[in-house]
Amino acid sequence: xxxxxxxxxxxxxxxxxxxxxxxxxxxxxxxxxxxxxxxxxxxxxxxxxxxxxxxxxxxxxxxxxxxxxxxxxxxxxxxxxxxxxxxxxxxxxxxxxxxxxxxxxxxxxxxxxxxxxxxxxxxxxxxxxxxxxxxxxxxxxxxxxxxxxxxxxxxxxxxxxxxxxxxxxxxxxxxxxxxxxxxxxxxxxxxxxxx
Amino acid sequence: xxxxxxxxxxxxxxxxxxxxxxxxxxxxxxxxxxxxxxxxxxxxxxxxxxxxxxxxxxxxxxxxxxxxxxxxxxxxxxxxxxxxxxxxxxxxxxxxxxxxxxxxxxxxxxxxxxxxxxxxxxxxxxxxxxxxxxxxxxxxxxxxxxxxxxxxxxxxxxxxxxxxxxxxxxxxxxxxxxxxxxxxxxxxxxxxxxxxxxxxxxxxxxxxxxxxxxxxxxxxxxxxxxxxxxxxxxxxxxxxxxxxxxxxxxxxxxxxxxxxxxxxxxxxxxxxxxxxxxxxxxxxxxxxxxxxxxxxxxxxxxxxxxxxxxxxxxxxxxxxxxxxxxxxxxxxxxxxxxxxxxxxxxxxxxxxxxxxxxxxxxxxxxxxxxxxxxxxxxxxxxxxxxxxxxxxxxxxxxxxxxxxxxxxxxxxxxxxxxxxxxxxxxxxxxxxxxxxxxxxxxxxxxxxxxxxxxxxxxxxxxxxxxxxxxxxxxxxxxxxxxxxxxxxxxxxxxxxxxxxxxxxxxxxxxxxxxxxxxxxxxxxxxxxxxxxxxxxxxxxxxxxxxxxxxxxxxxxxxxxxxxxxxxxxxxxxxxxxxxxxxxxxxxxxxxxxxxxxxxxxxxxxxxxxxxxx
Ligand code: HEM
Ligand SMILES: [Cu+2]
Numbered sequence: 038x039x040x041x042x043x044x045x046x047x048x049x050x051x052x053x054x055x056x057x058x059x060x061x062x063x064x065x066x067x068x069x070x071x072x073x074x075x076x077x078x079x080x081x082x083x084x085x086x087x088x089x090x091x092x093x094x095x096x097x098x099x100x101x102x103x104x105x106x107x108x109x110x111x112x113x114x115x116x117x118x119x120x121x122x123x124x125x126x127x128x129x130x131x132x133x134x135x136x137x138x139x140x141x142x143x144x145x146x147x148x149x150x151x152x153x154x155x156x157x158x159x160x161x162x163x164x165x166x167x168x169x170x171x172x173x174x175x176x177x178x179x180x181x182x183x184x185x186x187x188x189x190x191x192x193x194x195x196x197x198x199x200x201x202x203x204x205x206x207x208x209x210x211x212x213x214x215x216x217x218x219x220x221x222x223x224x225x226x227x228x229x230x231x232x
Numbered sequence: 233x234x235x236x237x238x239x240x241x242x243x244x245x246x247x248x249x250x251x252x253x254x255x256x257x258x259x260x261x262x263x264x265x266x267x268x269x270x271x272x273x274x275x276x277x278x279x280x281x282x283x284x285x286x287x288x289x290x291x292x293x294x295x296x297x298x299x300x301x302x303x304x305x306x307x308x309x310x311x312x313x314x315x316x317x318x319x320x321x322x323x324x325x326x327x328x329x330x331x332x333x334x335x336x337x338x339x340x341x342x343x344x345x346x347x348x349x350x351x352x353x354x355x356x357x358x359x360x361x362x363x364x365x366x367x368x369x370x371x372x373x374x375x376x377x378x379x380x381x382x383x384x385x386x387x388x389x390x391x392x393x394x395x396x397x398x399x400x401x402x403x404x405x406x407x408x409x410x411x412x413x414x415x416x417x418x419x420x421x422x423x424x425x426x427x428x429x430x431x432x433x434x435x436x437x438x439x440x441x442x443x444x445x446x447x448x449x450x451x452x453x454x455x456x457x458x459x460x461x462x463x464x465x466x467x468x469x470x471x472x473x474x475x476x477x478x479x480x481x482x483x484x485x486x487x488x489x490x491x492x493x494x495x496x497x498x499x500x501x502x503x504x505x506x507x508x509x510x511x512x513x514x515x516x517x518x519x520x521x522x523x524x525x526x527x528x529x530x531x532x533x534x535x536x537x538x539x540x541x542x543x544x545x546x547x548x549x550x551x552x553x554x555x556x557x558x559x560x561x562x563x564x565x566x567x568x569x570x571x572x573x574x575x576x577x578x579x580x581x582x583x584x585x586x587x588x589x590x591x592x593x594x595x596x597x598x599x600x601x602x603x604x605x606x607x608x609x610x611x612x613x614x615x616x617x618x619x620x621x622x623x624x625x626x627x628x629x630x631x632x633x634x635x636x637x638x639x640x641x642x643x644x645x646x647x648x649x650x651x652x653x654x655x656x657x658x659x660x661x662x663x664x665x666x667x668x669x670x671x672x673x674x675x676x677x678x679x680x681x682x683x684x685x686x687x688x689x690x691x692x693x694x695x696x697x698x699x700x701x702x703x704x705x706x707x708x709x710x711x712x713x714x715x716x717x718x719x720x721x722x723x724x725x726x727x728x729x730x731x732x733x734x735x736x737x738x739x740x741x742x743x744x745x746x747x748x749x750x751x752x753x754x755x756x757x758x759x760x761x762x763x764x765x766x767x768x769x770x771x772x773x774x775x776x777x778x779x780x781x782x783x784x785x786x787x788x789x790x791x792x793x794x795x796x797x798x799x800x801x802x803x804x805x806x807x808x809x810x811x812x813x814x815x816x817x818x819x820x821x822x823x824x825x826x827x828x829x830x831x832x833x834x835x836x837x838x839x840x841x842x843x844x845x
Contacts, residue, residue, distance in 0.1 A: 057352045057433045064425045068463045075467035075507060079482075082503050160479040162497040167480045171471070 062209050066216050069179065073220060076175070077227055080168050084231065089165045094232050095151035098173075101144035102225050108137035109218040116211045122201050124194070131191045134214070138184045145173050165231075172224045176217070183213050251362075253354030254779050258361050259340035260672060263665070265368060266332020267746070272372075273323035274739050276316045283308045285732025287716045287725075301380070310713045314383040315401050317711055319375060321386030322409070324654060326416060327371070329519040331364050333661045334458075337522055338427050338451040340668065344770035345445050347436025347787060349780045352429040360422035367415035374408035382409035385711060387508055390483035390501045394475040397489065407476070410469055417462045424455040436769075437836050438789035443808065445768050445793045446539065449546055450525025453553045454518050460557070461514040468507035475499070502567055509560035516653050517556045521549060523660020524591060524620075527613040529793075530667050531595055533766045534610040535602030536804050538794035541594045548587030555584045565633045566640045574633040581631035588624055592617065603797065603804070607764065608682025612663035615690045616656045622694075623652025626701065641711075644704025647697045655693045662689075662745070669749075670763050674776040675756030681748040685741055692738030699727045765805045767793045772809055788833050790826075 115130035149170065152158075157166035190210045193199050199207050252258060279298075282289060290306040301312040339357065343350055351357045374381040383401025384392035388409070396403045431444075431452050444452075471482040481496035483504045488494070532539040539545065561569065561577040595617045604610070626648040629635050639645060662685075669677045703724050708715065715721045715728060762771040769789060773781050787809040795806040800818035812819050813827045 055433070057429050060433060061352070061425045061429050064428055064459060068421060068459055071460050071463035072467055075464040075510070079467065079471070079503055079507060082506055083482075083500060086500055086502075087498065159474075160481075162481055162495070164481055164498045167474070167482065171474070175470070 056205055058205065059209055059212070062212060066213070069216075069220070072175070073172075073224070076168070076171060077224075080165070080227075080231070083164055083168070089231060090163070092157060092166070092232055093155065094169075094228055095148035095155075097144045097148040097151055098225060098228070101141050101148065102221065104137055104141045104144060105218045105221050108134050108141065109215055111137060112211055112214045116204075116207055119194075119199050119204060119207050120201050124197060124200065127194050127199055127207075128191070131187065131194055135184060135187050135191060138180060138187065142177060142180060142184075145177055148173065169228065172228070176221055176224060179217055179220075183210075183217055186210050186213060251358060253350070253358045255339045255343050255351050255354070255357060256672070256777065258357055259336050261361050262332060262335030262339060262364070263672075265365065266328050266336060266661075267749075269323050269327040269332065269368070270742075272375075273320050273328060274742065276320040276323070278736055278739050279308070280313055280316045280320070281732040281735045283313060283713070284715065285729045285735075287714055300378075308713075311383060311400055312380055313713045314385075314399075314711065315380045315405070318383050318385050318401070319371075319381050322371070322382070325386060325515065325519065326413070327368065329654070329657045329661070330420065330515070331416070333519065333657060333664075334451065334454055334522050335361070335364065335423060336661075337447070337526060337664050337668075338423070338455065340672065341447055341770065342427055342430055342451060343434070344671070344773065344777070344781060345448055345768050346431060346434065346439055347769055347782075347789060348430060348434035349782075349786070351426050352433060353426055356422050357426050360419045360426065363415045363419035363422065367412045367419060370408055370412040370415065374405050374412065377404055377408070379403050379405055381405040387512065388472070389508075390472060390475065390504050391487055394472055394483050395487070395489075395494075396476060410473060410476075413465075413469060417466055420458050420462055424458045427451055427455040428459070436786045436789055438833050443789055443792045445525075446528035446542070446545055447522075447525040449549060450521045450528075453549050454521045457514045457518050457521070457553055457556060461511040461518075464507055465511040468504055468511070471507075472504065502564070505564050505567060506560070509563045510557070512563065513560045514556045516649070517552055519653055519657045520660075521552070523616060523657040523664075524549075526660050526664040526667070527595065527616050529768070530609050530613040530663055531598050531617075532794050532796060533667075533764050533805075534605045534607055534613075535598050536605065536796045537598055537602045538796055539594065540597040540600075541590070542792065542794060544590055545594055548590040551587040552584060555580065555587070559584060562631055562633075562636075565636045571633070578631055578633045582628065585624070585628060585631075588620075592621055592624070605764075607666065608677070608679050608686055609663045609667035609764075611683065611686040611690075612659045612666065615686065616659040616663065618690075619651045619656040619659065619693065623648055623650070623656065627652060638707070639704060641709055642704040643700045643708050643710055646710050647700035647704055650697045650700075651693070655697070659689075665749070667764065668770075669752065669756075670759030671770055671773075671777070673753050673756070674759055675752050675754075676759050676763065677748050677752040677756060681744055685744045685748070688741035688744070689738055692734050692741060695734035696731050696738060699731050703727065762807075765803075767795060767805050767807050769808050772807065790830065790833070791823075 111130050111133045115127050115134060118124075118126040118130065152166065152169065157163060157169070159167055159170045161167065187210055190199065190207055193206060247253075249257065252261075279294065282291065291302055291308055292306040294308075295302045298308075298312070301309045303309055339351070342348070371381075379400045381401060382388065382393070382405045383399055384406070388406070392398045392402055393406055396406070431448060435444075471480075474480040475483050475496070479496065481499040483501050484494065484496040484499045485501075486493070486497065528539055528545060559577060559581045561573065562581045565574050565577075599614070626644065630639055630645065630648055666677055666682055669675070703721070706721065706724070708718075708721050708724070715724060759775060761775065769787055772787055774783060788811075789808045790811045791806065791808055793808050795801070795818075797804045798806060798815075798818045801815060802817075806815060806818070811827070811830050812823045813830055816824070
């Protein structure tokens with residue numbers, strides 16, 4: 038039979054050893070990337086058709102960016118102490134991250150206030166302005182989902198369920214949180230480049 | 233029951249048949265829901281075909297079903313015609329051929345063919361079905377509201393879809409459409425995450441990617457396409473919802489209604505088309521790839537030959553997957569886009585013809601000189617190949633940006649996509665049901681009825697869709713209520729009547745299938761263990777596999793799934809679970825070398841947590 042011997046290309050390999058839930062999280066992250074890829078592409082298509090006015094981006098966005106970057110660091114610290122079984126420090130840093138996350142949301146809200154003061158409304162005829170609301174709003178919804186996840190992990194840490202032998206949950210939370218931080222950084226730079 | 237299996241935990245009716253987490257039950261739920269939708273979608277097409285084929289007919293007899301949508305003079309309400317077309321498209325594309333096809337066969341076959349107890353997460357899998365169910369309920373309700381369901385076409389272009397006041401279906405009907413689709417997308421994403429995770433993580437010992445049946449490869453790539461494209465539809469729909477309910481102007485600019493300007497300015501309806509078709513084109517492959525995977529499996533089995541070009545099949549599916557994301561603008565050639573950009577998209581579009589042609593040639597060469605067994609499943613698979621060829625050829629014309637100026641939005645397009653996507657995938661789905669029915673229900677379907685069903689449907693599809701090419705070339709636009717208002721198209725009245733009669737016959741033929749399906753479920757002949765003498769490992773499970781699929785250990789896989797008619801072998805098929813050490817007479821030289829690795833496989837430790845056995 039003149040057929041390729043594709044079926045014997047490789048010998049037998051054990052299946053991937055990544056934890057299924059972690060793997061699923063990465064797939065979910067892929068879908069979020071596509072979602073924001075679509076939003077920012079839509080912005081580019083829109084901007085190619087009409088000029089964008091030069092507006093002052095809200096100053097609060099700079100502070101929120103700094104906040105979320107710091108929160109990534111505190112999240113990483115919590116993970117670091119989880120690996121070392123320093124249980125009280127895990128709690129401290131998780132709490133800190135949670136607070137910083139809430140501060141981030143607050144600052145995003147202040148940014149909306151600033152936009153309104155500058156007469157840029159969600160429902161104006163200035164579509165580029167509406168897009169700023171969409172970017173921050175939909176990203177904010179994801180932050181809320183991450184904060185809920187974070188709260189669950191925090192509760193688990195109070196029950197002493199997060200330690201060096203049980204890291205899956207906190208690892209997933211760390212991954213998601215870093216991802217959302219990076220996503221915001223991308224959006225912020227995108228806005229800076231366009232306005 | 234013979235193998236009613238080793239688990240002790242109690243199952244009530246509710247956990248067993250309703251909120252089941254077993255992938256086989258969920259697959260059947262998808263199948264039944266899909267069949268339900270196919271009947272509704274099909275019946276809708278018959279109603280608007282009556283209008284198109286027999287414009288003078290008195291439709292009074294439909295009043296009991298359609299009520300006020302039949303005008304006092306016994307005619308179909310023109311606005312409701314648009315609603316029917318829209319719902320027909322939405323139902324067929326999303327509910328039947330996405331959820332019904334992928335949902336059924338990915339769920340049923342992935343664990344059974346890769347050797348897993350169940351999906352990675354039975355709970356998310358169950359959730360996925362129930363989101364689909366919820367979506368179905370909302371969409372179903374929308375058909376019956378007084379203002380009618382969404383009517384702007386299944387592609388829901390703004391401004392029709394963005395302005396609730398635009399037409400009656402743009403109001404509540406459109407809102408419900410969007411709500412239903414949100415649930416639908418959640419369902420698809422949950423399902424997709426599960427399929428991919430399961431295929432990557434839960435394969436049995438020895439089941440490397442190079443030994444996966446092509447069905448699994450196709451489900452895998454389909455799920456990846458879905459995961460990458462549906463979020464973009466979410467983005468498109470979200471902006472549309474903002475335009476509809478909050479008064480933003482993402483898609484709207486300079487619109488006048490009854491001479492009055494709307495306040496919204498600055499947006500662009502073309503933006504929506506870009507976002508929509510970034511999903512929309514991959515969606516046609518989401519619909520088609522699983523059908524092609526099913527066909528590969530059935531054609532190889534029933535030709536009693538190895539699939540020709542296993543690797544080429546995988547590479548062409550990978551090629552289709554990648555290319556499907558960069559051709560979307562071929563749906564937008566006439567939106568005033570830059571002709572240079574049009575040429576680029578034309579080139580990319582025509583490149584997709586290459587992997588498609590590779591697949592067709594591989595099917596034909598697999599059939600060539602095969603020892604063909606014409607089971608009903610095989611007939612439908614060959615039918616699929618036929619539609620794929622005849623519909624694919626017209627795709628080459630449509631992909632040409634200059635020719636598309638004449639053909640765009642005519643019945644030529646309708647003919648093209650019904651053959652290549654609609655009928656081909658539909659045949660793939662039917663083939664899959666005929667082929668795996670014995671595994672699903674432990675009984676055989678009647679093959680005589682299967683043949684009658686096949687020939688009526690096959691002839692019917694060509695009779696319906698072939699003439700539409702001519703009407704399309706003549707320039708008749710799709711989604712028009714009536715032919716007869718235009719002198720130019722009066723010459724097509726006879727042809728249109730013929731098409732409508734053929735459509736009615738085709739639709740009625742499906743009831744033969746329905747009868748066969750439900751009758752065989754309870755009264756069919758009991759299925760033997762491996763009725764098609766097939767190689768894949770789902771046929772090593774008990775006749776009706778219980779929860780966990782294999783009563784004992786999951787079998788080890790030693791070889792690829794296509795060892796049919798291997799020279800030297802006693803039988804014309806060798807199951808994937810037969811080690812090379814037992815088939816010395818038919819081994820190729822390099823396969824003898826693999827015998828050494830078999831011990832290693834057997835000693836590999838089996839990890840089985842989480843499934844409660
Ligand atoms: C009984 C078999 C079928 C018949 C007779 C039929 C007939 C038709 C006709 C005549 C139209 C065009 C109506 C118009 O533009 O005015 C149409 C539209 C359409 N059909 Fe079918 N169809 C059938 C099955 C299917 C299947 C299996 C699919 C799955 C892909 C499908 C998908 C569509 C879509 C997407 C549209 C476009 C809807 C729109 O314009 O928004 N149809 N069908
Ligand atoms: Cu396309």
